[in-house]
Amino acid sequence: MSSSEKDIKLTSRRNFLQTGLVLLGGSAVLLEFGCAPTQRKVFDFVDSNEAPNMGLNKFDANFWIRILDDNKIELASPKVEMGQGVFTGAALCAAEELNTHPRYISVIHPTTQNGPVDPFGTGGSSSTAGLFEPVRKAAAITRVALEEAAAKIWKTSASNVEAKDGKVVYADKSLSFAEIIKQSKSIKFRKKGPALKTRKDFQYIGTDQPRTDLLQKVMGASIFGIDYELPNMVYGTTVESPYLGGKLKSFDADEALAMKGVLEVQEEDDYLLVVAEKRYVAEMAARKVKAEWTVNKKWTQEDIDAAVQVGKGKFESIQKDGNAAAVFRNKDQGKTLEFEYRTAAAAHAFMEPKGTIARYADGKMYIITGTQQPNRDRVEIAKKLSMKKDDVDVQCAFLGGGFGGRFYINKVIQAARASKKLGRPIHVLSTREQDFINNYYRPSSHHVMKAKIENNQIVAVQHDMATDDMIFDFMPAIMQKLMGADPSSCHGAAFNYSIDSRVTNSWRVDTPYVTGIWRGVGIVATSFAKEVFFDEIAEELGQDPIEMRLAHLKDEKDARHGRLRTVVEKVRDASNWKGKSVAGFGKGFACAMDRETVVAGVAEVTVDNGKIKVTKFTLGIDAGLIVNPEGVRQQCEGCIMMGLSSAIYEELLVKDGKVNHSNYHQYPVAMLSDSPEIEILLLGTGEHVYGVGEPPIAPVAPAIANALYSATGKRFRNTPFRNDLS
Amino acid sequence: MKINFKINGKAVSVDVDADTPLLWVVRDELKLKATKYGCGRAMCGACSLHVDGELTRSCSFPVKFAEGKEVTTLEGLSPNEEELHPVQQAWMEENVPQCGYCQPGFMMAAAKLIKEIDNPSTEDIKANISNICRCGTHPRIIKAIKRAAQIQQSKTSSL
Ligand code: FES
Ligand code: FES
Numbered sequence: 001m002s003s004s005e006k007d008i009k010l011t012s013r014r015n016f017l018q019t020g021l022v023l024l025g026g027s028a029v030l031l032e033f034g035c036a037p038t039q040r041k042v043f044d045f046v047d048s049n050e051a052p053n054m055g056l057n058k059f060d061a062n063f064w065i066r067i068l069d070d071n072k073i074e075l076a077s078p079k080v081e082m083g084q085g086v087f088t089g090a091a092l093c094a095a096e097e098l099n100t101h102p103r104y105i106s107v108i109h110p111t112t113q114n115g116p117v118d119p120f121g122t123g124g125s126s127s128t129a130g131l132f133e134p135v136r137k138a139a140a141i142t143r144v145a146l147e148e149a150a151a152k153i154w155k156t157s158a159s160n161v162e163a164k165d166g167k168v169v170y171a172d173k174s175l176s177f178a179e180i181i182k183q184s185k186s187i188k189f190r191k192k193g194p195a196l197k198t199r200k201d202f203q204y205i206g207t208d209q210p211r212t213d214l215l216q217k218v219m220g221a222s223i224f225g226i227d228y229e230l231p232n233m234v235y236g237t238t239v240e241s242p243y244l245g246g247k248l249k250s251f252d253a254d255e256a257l258a259m260k261g262v263l264e265v266q267e268e269d270d271y272l273l274v275v276a277e278k279r280y281v282a283e284m285a286a287r288k289v290k291a292e293w294t295v296n297k298k299w300t301q302e303d304i305d306a307a308v309q310v311g312k313g314k315f316e317s318i319q320k321d322g323n324a325a326a327v328f329r330n331k332d333q334g335k336t337l338e339f340e341y342r343t344a345a346a347a348h349a350f351m352e353p354k355g356t357i358a359r360y361a362d363g364k365m366y367i368i369t370g371t372q373q374p375n376r377d378r379v380e381i382a383k384k385l386s387m388k389k390d391d392v393d394v395q396c397a398f399l400g401g402g403f404g405g406r407f408y409i410n411k412v413i414q415a416a417r418a419s420k421k422l423g424r425p426i427h428v429l430s431t432r433e434q435d436f437i438n439n440y441y442r443p444s445s446h447h448v449m450k451a452k453i454e455n456n457q458i459v460a461v462q463h464d465m466a467t468d469d470m471i472f473d474f475m476p477a478i479m480q481k482l483m484g485a486d487p488s489s490c491h492g493a494a495f496n497y498s499i500d501s502r503v504t505n506s507w508r509v510d511t512p513y514v515t516g517i518w519r520g521v522g523i524v525a526t527s528f529a530k531e532v533f534f535d536e537i538a539e540e541l542g543q544d545p546i547e548m549r550l551a552h553l554k555d556e557k558d559a560r561h562g563r564l565r566t567v568v569e570k571v572r573d574a575s576n577w578k579g580k581s582v583a584g585f586g587k588g589f590a591c592a593m594d595r596e597t598v599v600a601g602v603a604e605v606t607v608d609n610g611k612i613k614v615t616k617f618t619l620g621i622d623a624g625l626i627v628n629p630e631g632v633r634q635q636c637e638g639c640i641m642m643g644l645s646s647a648i649y650e651e652l653l654v655k656d657g658k659v660n661h662s663n664y665h666q667y668p669v670a671m672l673s674d675s676p677e678i679e680i681l682l683l684g685t686g687e688h689v690y691g692v693g694e695p696p697i698a699p700v701a702p703a704i705a706n707a708l709y710s711a712t713g714k715r716f717r718n719t720p721f722r723n724d725l726s
Numbered sequence: 727m728k729i730n731f732k733i734n735g736k737a738v739s740v741d742v743d744a745d746t747p748l749l750w751v752v753r754d755e756l757k758l759k760a761t762k763y764g765c766g767r768a769m770c771g772a773c774s775l776h777v778d779g780e781l782t783r784s785c786s787f788p789v790k791f792a793e794g795k796e797v798t799t800l801e802g803l804s805p806n807e808e809e810l811h812p813v814q815q816a817w818m819e820e821n822v823p824q825c826g827y828c829q830p831g832f833m834m835a836a837a838k839l840i841k842e843i844d845n846p847s848t849e850d851i852k853a854n855i856s857n858i859c860r861c862g863t864h865p866r867i868i869k870a871i872k873r874a875a876q877i878q879q880s881k882t883s884s885l
Binding site for chain 2: 082083084085210211213214215216217218219220221222223224226227229278279280281348349350351352353398399400401402403429431432630634637638639640641642663664665669670671672673674675676677678
């Protein structure tokens with residue numbers, strides 16, 4: 001379904017194009033777009049490079065770091081905190097260059113008006129990595145400014161003074177940062193900062209630090225969007241179509257309006273909004289509204305499965321190395337292996353339902369919401385409500401989970417519209433049912449994998465995948481022309497192993513619901529299909545699956561090969577891979593390269609009473625320089641649990657025109673009882689920081705599938721695995 | 727309808743529809759926001775609190791049943807940030823939360839569990855707590871509950 005139909009609008013195109021050239025690696029590409037080789041080049045660039053640090057290069061140090069009167073150092077984060085620990089990572093980066101322990105630093109979400117907000121949002125495993133340079137730079141500039149101001153107060157040279165833990169010291173004298181500011185007429189920030197410390201000089205970066213938000217979260221502080229209140233605020237619950245593509249035909253709200261505490265029922269294009277003084281009343285009244293929906297087609301899961309099929313949809317070439325076509329055509333030589341794989345569609349199902357507080361007053365809109373895209377929310381409100389962008393201010397709150405699911409918050413526009421009509425602040429909150437039914441999802445996928453084996457060698461591989469888009473709807477239309485295949489949906493689809501002939505194709509298909517980003521984007525599906533397939537090839541070749549992978553990681557030009565080899569070996573040894581196998585238990589391996597991050601995992605599983613039990617997961621990761629090892633471990637644990645959940649349980653189905661899951665009982669996710677023993681090996685190398693929020697999810701599903709094969713003798717080629725247990 | 731009960735040791739009286747879930751009374755009337763809405767159907771545990779010491783999913787507990795009872799939310803678990811409840815202390819030491827949204831519910835469930843089973847095994851924890859966390863803090867929650875049990879024991883033995 002096209003973007004306009006799904007009511008998803010782009011972020012500001014002007015902003016995008018300004019930095020779009022950076023994303024594409026130069027304007028030369030722009031001149032020759034459209035033909036397949038160029039598309040492959042562009043796709044490959046976007047697929048293999050770290051998510052660009054867009055919109056973060058311009059800054060004013062003062063804008064980022066504020067010294068408050070009580071000498072607290074406040075750092076405004078352009079990236080939002082959704083649990084991934086970016087606040088802690090940012091605090092460590094600032095601490096390092098301020099020469100000040102991270103506990104002195106508090107990190108906040110600025111509003112879109114009063115601080116730096118990344119215009120492209122938070123995602124793509126780029127938050128801590130993206131802040132690494134600019135925050136250290138801002139902190140260094142701030143430190144020098146404070147040292148110079150202090151030196152001026154003491155009438156000495158700046159080289160004699162030194163910043164340390166919130167103070168500047170000179171011989172036996174010291175002044176807190178706040179006092180320096182108080183005693184100085186003005187503070188001068190240099191445009192060009194001093195040289196930044198390198199890895200060998202770090203005192204905080206690379207050390208284990210508790211989360212900066214730990215105490216707040218343990219005390220249950222009011223930090224989430226749902227926790228805020230504004231004076232005179234009312235509550236809103238929407239009535240939305242339970243049918244995919246349903247349009248509001250008619251409604252009867254009399255009974256709802258008669259309820260005590262109900263203020264009004266607002267009619268919008270495709271939904272109704274019940275406004276009440278209390279939240280419970282709004283929700284109960286919404287249930288009393290009788291709405292009729294026009295539904296052109298009642299979609300079924302069979303329709304969707306038939307659409308998501310290699311050979312259907314729009315063909316796009318992603319990778320074409322060597323001469324695979326000829327190799328596969330030659331039936332006289334060797335043997336061709338061919339298998340099909342499927343992954344299910346999935347919901348984000350984060351614990352905090354989507355919600356938004358909006359206050360419209362005096363021509364200005366103020367929004368509080370947990371969002372991965374504060375700037376996009378602002379732009380969209382301005383556009384839809386015909387307001388000036390500068391009259392809209394979005395305050396991001398802590399997110400009760402993101403996972404790519406808060407790139408678009410349908411409640412933002414709903415709340416903004418309602419508040420403008422009412423002239424009162426309103427909190428519009430999704431019910432859990434709406435969060436499952438009126439939302440966007442990770443698309444399902446279908447993969448056909450082929451390999452040609454000659455003389456016990458893999459000579460050619462081919463991957464054809466069919467899936468719906470994830471990010472094209474959020475990009476200017478020109479990007480579709482430039483890239484051909486959706487870079488998020490097909491992320492990780494291309495082969496990285498050293499094999500002469502490699503082909504990857506995408507088939508862009510259309511499903512009746514909105515599809516979008518979900519933790520790991522395409523790599524959840526692509527690494528599942530590829531890595532289970534390589535396990536099948538290893539079996540065919542009679543080789544150990546790990547040794548076979550190692551033998552195909554020998555590209556000298558690709559530094560990731562060497563780094564991944566090390567990770568694979570460490571994981572092999574730590575998991576006692578070659579150890580004796582016990583009947584009923586199985587071990588399985590998988591690895592992946594996700595942009596610059598390399599990961600490998602070994603799953604150990606058993607099937608107990610008709611339930612899949614992952615007993616242990618060993619994960620190795622090299623994501624470059626590690627800012628906060630504790631944070632990386634948390635992200636790895638999160639990926640293992642979410643990957644396991646998706647692989648074993650999760651499946652979003654459509655029935656009678658509706659999404660068939662209204663709540664967690666119909667959409668099971670991993671619980672404490674599914675929690676395996678987890679061992680994480682952090683192997684950070686180099687001076688660059690790479691992403692960690694998503695790459696570790698890549699090996700989880702295939703490692704479990706491969707372990708299940710070794711435990712049960714049965715191949716699990718479709719997620720969720722629970723469907724194939726019997 | 728007026729309903730009277732005690733919340734974190736303080737007597738309160740609220741005037742709301744008697745069927746209103748205790749969750750919304752605690753959050754919107756009493757302004758105690760630690761208790762969270764997750765599913766509204768007693769399935770996720772985000773809204774867990776204690777009613778007369780019993781672990782209760784407050785989204786599915788009409789406020790009228792709280793009449794005359796003692797309700798404890800996460801805010802009432804410890805007197806202040808310096809004197810944390812063993813569960814909160816363990817949560818700090820294990821650096822448990824990610825997004826943090828599910829954590830109050832888990833902590834309330836954990837506080838109840840270590841009262842019932844003073845030295846719970848991994849299996850006890852897995853069998854007795856059915857809250858949902860989407861960020862994947864599960865392994866840390868299990869460790870933290872065991873640690874909380876130890877802290878609790880050392881506190882009682884030092885009394
Ligand atoms: S909100 Fe009460 S159990 Fe989920
Ligand atoms: S910490 Fe995010 S849902 Fe549990």
